[in-house]
Amino acid sequence: MTTTPEKVKPDTGPARLSGPDRSLIGLLVFSAFVVIFNETVMSLALPRLMADLSISAATAQWLTTGFLLVMAVVIPATGFIMERFTLRQIFIAAMGLFSAGTAIAAVAPGFELLLLGRIVQAGGTGVMMPLVMTTAMTLVPANSRGRIMGVISIVISVAPAIGPTVSGLVLSRLSWRWLFLVVLPIALATLALGAWKVRNITTPKKAHLDVLSLLLSAIGFGGLIYGLSSLGEAAGHTPVAPWIPVTAGVVALVLFVWRQRALQSGRGPLMDLRVFAHRSFTVSLLVLVTGFVGLFGALILLPIYLQNVHGVGTLQAGLLVLPGGVAMGVLSPIVGRLFDRYGPRPLVTPGTLAVSAGLWLLSTVGPGTALPLVVVYHMLLTSGLATLITPLMTSALSTLPMNLYGHGSAIIGTLQQLAGAAGTALFITVLSQTITARSAEGATLLVATTEGIQAAFVWGGVISLVAVALSLLVRRSEPLPEGHLPVH
Numbered sequence: 001m002t003t004t005p006e007k008v009k010p011d012t013g014p015a016r017l018s019g020p021d022r023s024l025i026g027l028l029v030f031s032a033f034v035v036i037f038n039e040t041v042m043s044l045a046l047p048r049l050m051a052d053l054s055i056s057a058a059t060a061q062w063l064t065t066g067f068l069l070v071m072a073v074v075i076p077a078t079g080f081i082m083e084r085f086t087l088r089q090i091f092i093a094a095m096g097l098f099s100a101g102t103a104i105a106a107v108a109p110g111f112e113l114l115l116l117g118r119i120v121q122a123g124g125t126g127v128m129m130p131l132v133m134t135t136a137m138t139l140v141p142a143n144s145r146g147r148i149m150g151v152i153s154i155v156i157s158v159a160p161a162i163g164p165t166v167s168g169l170v171l172s173r174l175s176w177r178w179l180f181l182v183v184l185p186i187a188l189a190t191l192a193l194g195a196w197k198v199r200n201i202t203t204p205k206k207a208h209l210d211v212l213s214l215l216l217s218a219i220g221f222g223g224l225i226y227g228l229s230s231l232g233e234a235a236g237h238t239p240v241a242p243w244i245p246v247t248a249g250v251v252a253l254v255l256f257v258w259r260q261r262a263l264q265s266g267r268g269p270l271m272d273l274r275v276f277a278h279r280s281f282t283v284s285l286l287v288l289v290t291g292f293v294g295l296f297g298a299l300i301l302l303p304i305y306l307q308n309v310h311g312v313g314t315l316q317a318g319l320l321v322l323p324g325g326v327a328m329g330v331l332s333p334i335v336g337r338l339f340d341r342y343g344p345r346p347l348v349t350p351g352t353l354a355v356s357a358g359l360w361l362l363s364t365v366g367p368g369t370a371l372p373l374v375v376v377y378h379m380l381l382t383s384g385l386a387t388l389i390t391p392l393m394t395s396a397l398s399t400l401p402m403n404l405y406g407h408g409s410a411i412i413g414t415l416q417q418l419a420g421a422a423g424t425a426l427f428i429t430v431l432s433q434t435i436t437a438r439s440a441e442g443a444t445l446l447v448a449t450t451e452g453i454q455a456a457f458v459w460g461g462v463i464s465l466v467a468v469a470l471s472l473l474v475r476r477s478e479p480l481p482e483g484h485l486p487v488h
Contacts, residue, residue, distance in 0.1 A: 020199070021139045025148060027197060028091070028132045031190050032155045035098050035125040038183060039067065040163030040299065042118075045176045052176065053111045065229045066115055067122045068417060072221035074126030075414045076271050077214060079407035081127060082134055083207040086200040090131055095191040098124030102187055106180035117180070129156065130409035137397050137405045138201060143340055145394050150336020153389040156416070157295065157382070158329040164303060165325070168318025210263060213270035216256040221414060223249025228421040272407035275400055281408060283473045284396035287348065288412070289419045290467035291388050294359055294460050297423035298381060301431065302362075305453045306374070309367050309446065323375050324382035331386035336394075344391035344474050351391075352471040354384025356464035363457035366450050395474060423460075430456040 042049075046060045053060075081090060098121050105117030132152055140148045170178050227246030260269035276282050299321075306317040335347060358381025365374055393412065400408045434452035439445065 146339030351387030
């Protein structure tokens with residue numbers, strides 16, 4: 001008798017990983033946490049940097065925008081990188097770049113070297129997350145993947161969420177350089193341990209790097225992220241109108257897709273788009289992207305609300321968003337175990353409903369809203385996201401044949417970055433336009449800011465309803481043999 005894919009028999013225990021495999025995945029997960037945490041740590045430091053380095057807000061924003069741009073260029077190439085090089089080579093290169101960039105940023109005398117340090121950091125960060133997911137999918141048996149992906153979800157969701165909190169704690173007592181000095185010894189120790197312990201689990205093969213695909217990818221994803229990030233910056237103060245890079249990005253991506261299809265029957269594409277022929281991958285990815293739009297939009301908007309509407313300090317604002325990150329960290333492993341037993345259906349739809357409820361409740365906050373209530377709304381949002389991320393990532397990748405794991409991980413990482421940029425752009429654009437319109441009508445800055453924040457969360461709530469509808473299509477699928485495509 002065969003077991004249906006929707007539920008594993010209760011008496012069937014998950015296969016256990018060997019000690020060396022657990023150690024390897026644990027080291028990779030910790031390394032990924034260190035580098036991904038660094039992605040959002042600069043958000044609260046920008047005002048301090050503007051004063052210390054005598055730079056404008058538009059210039060300081062490049063410390064985050066430049067980081068995102070490099071990630072957008074690196075991540076799409078990780079499928080090729082993981083085919084061409086060994087796990088050990090990739091790990092040492094990634095952590096080496098991140099450590100070098102951290103050291104440069106820590107001692108940078110001015111903005112130029114600080115930006116260089118951030119760019120070098122991003123080169124290592126972009127490779128790490130797809131590397132972790134691909135390694136886990138390769139080593140972990142199918143009926144245990146939920147537990148492991150639950151731990152990996154902590155990295156994806158919690159690390160960016162606690163970045164502003166740690167930044168606020170450090171900046172309340174020390175200079176901005178300590179944001180890098182605290183991380184540097186941890187990064188170096190991780191690099192040394194990895195050089196000693198990381199072993200190769202795959203056999204590299206000769207892979208062709210199509211330079212035109214790489215160029216189109218850089219223009220496409222980079223243009224979209226830069227344009228969307230520009231929308232999220234101070235309106236009207238960007239050197240290039242945001243629609244120009246967005247348009248260039250869309251055109252380049254159309255050409256990129258055409259190029260990948262042309263290379264499919266020849267030397268092999270940079271990014272294998274056959275993953276989208278797998279229904280479960282495509283549907284899961286769509287729900288995941290809408291969830292990340294809400295997550296990153298809330299990450300950027302809540303500190304603004306807490307500081308500009310409630311008048312709390314930087315440190316207190318960071319501490320108030322911390323419970324949401326903790327909730328995600330606590331729930332993610334639990335959700336992973338539930339996924340292994342019951343599959344995605346009982347988790348994903350309730351998760352999207354919780355995300356939607358959190359966003360709609362946050363659209364009601366104002367100057368008189370009690371801070372504990374704001375924390376509860378935020379925790380509802382992040383708890384829903386924790387219920388989504390593990391099942392969706394596991395379902396998306398588990399349906400792919402092993403030879404597409406690297407490409408699937410690269411696509412998830414790339415679209416996560418795009419979703420983050422889009423969420424930030426949407427929420428900040430709505431906020432800025434509402435403030436401008438209401439101020440012109442004579443409203444006070446407090447009233448205009450409050451209404452702008454409420455309007456931005458309403459937009460997030462509307463998008464979340466799309467995720468709720470798509471969640472009804474998510475189901476667990478069995479992986480196909482290597483090289484096979486689904487039959488529709």
